[in-house]
Amino acid sequence: MKEIVANITNMSKSFPTGEGDFWALKNINLSFERGEFSGFVGPSGSGKTTLLNILGSLDTPSKGEVEVLGNQIHKINQLQAARLRSRHIGFIFQTYNLLPVYNVYENVEFPLLLMKMDANKRDKMVKEAIEWVGLSDKVKSRPNQLSGGQCQRVAIARAMVKKPDLVLADEPTANLDTENSLNILDTMFKLNRELSTTFIFSTHDPKVIDYLKRVIRLRDGEVASDDPAPGI
Ligand SMILES: Nc1ncnc2c1ncn2[C@@H]1O[C@H](COP(=O)(O)OP(=O)(O)O)[C@@H](O)[C@H]1O
Numbered sequence: 001m002k003e004i005v006a007n008i009t010n011m012s013k014s015f016p017t018g019e020g021d022f023w024a025l026k027n028i029n030l031s032f033e034r035g036e037f038s039g040f041v042g043p044s045g046s047g048k049t050t051l052l053n054i055l056g057s058l059d060t061p062s063k064g065e066v067e068v069l070g071n072q073i074h075k076i077n078q079l080q081a082a083r084l085r086s087r088h089i090g091f092i093f094q095t096y097n098l099l100p101v102y103n104v105y106e107n108v109e110f111p112l113l114l115m116k117m118d119a120n121k122r123d124k125m126v127k128e129a130i131e132w133v134g135l136s137d138k139v140k141s142r143p144n145q146l147s148g149g150q151c152q153r154v155a156i157a158r159a160m161v162k163k164p165d166l167v168l169a170d171e172p173t174a175n176l177d178t179e180n181s182l183n184i185l186d187t188m189f190k191l192n193r194e195l196s197t198t199f200i201f202s203t204h205d206p207k208v209i210d211y212l213k214r215v216i217r218l219r220d221g222e223v224a225s226d227d228p229a230p231g232i
């Protein structure tokens with residue numbers, strides 16, 4: 001039987017506004033298995049980021065239940081959420097979110113500094129993650145010395161260095177040209193296969209959708225369809 005990584009049951013999310021509550025997500029029911037390469041697809045405002053944030057324990061649902069790697073996100077406290085994120089979840093953002101004064105090595109090392117780990121082991125893991133994304137010749141470069149594609153590869157290495165169970169990638173190709181988009185998709189797909197990491201994307205980029213093995217379409221905060229895709 002496949003291991004369930006995340007399970008969402010009758011989940012809704014509202015935000016308070018001047019005119020009352022706005023329901024950004026409505027009655028979501030979804031489940032994700034280990035090793036999936038799946039994504040939320042929908043226009044801007046359809047609820048993709050809100051859903052990824054809840055799966056990543058950065059936000060909590062207003063109604064229903066969300067379980068991620070055995071943690072109940074609807075009940076979790078901040079310390080438990082921080083521990084879940086630092087050990088088990090990697091995040092990749094549209095804008096890379098690298099630390100500008102740190103070089104490539106230090107950016108990738110950062111998540112490991114939050115975990116107790118011996119320095120030799122940490123060094124080995126950082127170098128390995130930088131190698132996965134093909135940037136071993138850039139370890140000393142800072143983000144402003146790199147292209148957008150290279151910055152996103154650093155962000156992938158940073159997300160993957162601790163070998164998380166789950167990677168959440170919010171529109172990771174939105175600022176990249178076609179060549180760089182395909183390059184980072186190849187890298188993530190390879191890591192998904194080799195490390196059995198579960199990837200969940202949010203996107204409206206057709207290049208990303210082509211890579212996904214499961215496409216969950218969102219429309220106005222609801223799941224409009226949920227289909228296996230042939231992928232590559
Ligand atoms: N903190 C917030 N306060 C109020 N409304 C929000 C907040 N976050 C998101 N929303 C609203 O929820 C809807 C879904 O947003 P989002 O999840 O960011 O969509 P997407 O990522 O698909 O573009 C949008 O209408 C957005 O304006």
Ligand SMILES: [Mg+2]
Binds near residue numbers: 048049050170202
């Ligand atoms: Mg978004």
